Amino acid sequence: MQTLKGEHINLRALEPEDLDFLYQIENNEAFWEVSHTQTPFSKYILKQYLENAHLDIFEAKQLRLLIEEKSTKKQIGTIDLFDFNPSHKRAGIGILIHPEFQQNGFATEALSLLINYCFSILDVHQLFANITSDNSKSISLFTKHNFKKVGIKKDWILSEGKFKDEVLFQLIKD
Template structure:
């Protein structure tokens, strides 16, 4: 599926070999403020998650892709969530390990997932939720013409303070084929 291949990255399904990567990512407390996680995950739970990750997005309403380099080194995760085929929308969230940020790899991954969602899932819109202090994500989503649709005031509590959250939407141009 060429849609999930970029110039420098690939998006692929979770594999059993991703257990250690997923364990370190999910249990990194620096990422918890953007993921909504508050407790660590055990390897046992993550093994079960990987085992069940084959579920179709129409059944699970979500799907996690691993962002990999061309030599299959995992460098991040991009999730589709709250998939609603009736209303033709899906949410997207992206996480890149810090040493891979600001190198264009997140842009490649987001472009691939946008193409995938519009082409294969036939959604009308993709949305993202970004705190107002997450300047890297704001820059990334705005680069791809996601529009600010609203702000949820004091929506996320982290680092002993409330943060506003921006709702971004990318609505498919119905004038394109």
């Protein structure tokens, strides 16, 4: 599918071979705040998740794609659609790039590919992202792609004993 192929990365469906990479990122406590996770995942649970990853987005209401560096085929992150609602033509987006691969433009390219896929293939009318107010990298990424700040959820995320605001960003298809 050409829609999910970029210049430096590809977005692809999850494969059984991705188990170790998923295990590594899902159990990295540094990512738990953005993924709303509070407990580790076992390889057994992640293997079951991979076995069901083939479910259609219209059935599962979510889609996780692996971000793969094109030249090396190395797994560098994930990009997710969540709360997919085909009746109202909207979905949320979350992105995670492994720290080793950050600051290389991969998130920018992945987000651009996914936006195009959502608007042209899934016929989504709007996309949204929930970002903590102190996550300047993500705020910059999404605003660079014309997401607009539309609201603030006060004291939404409890992290390390302190509450953080979460900012709602939205991109509406022209």
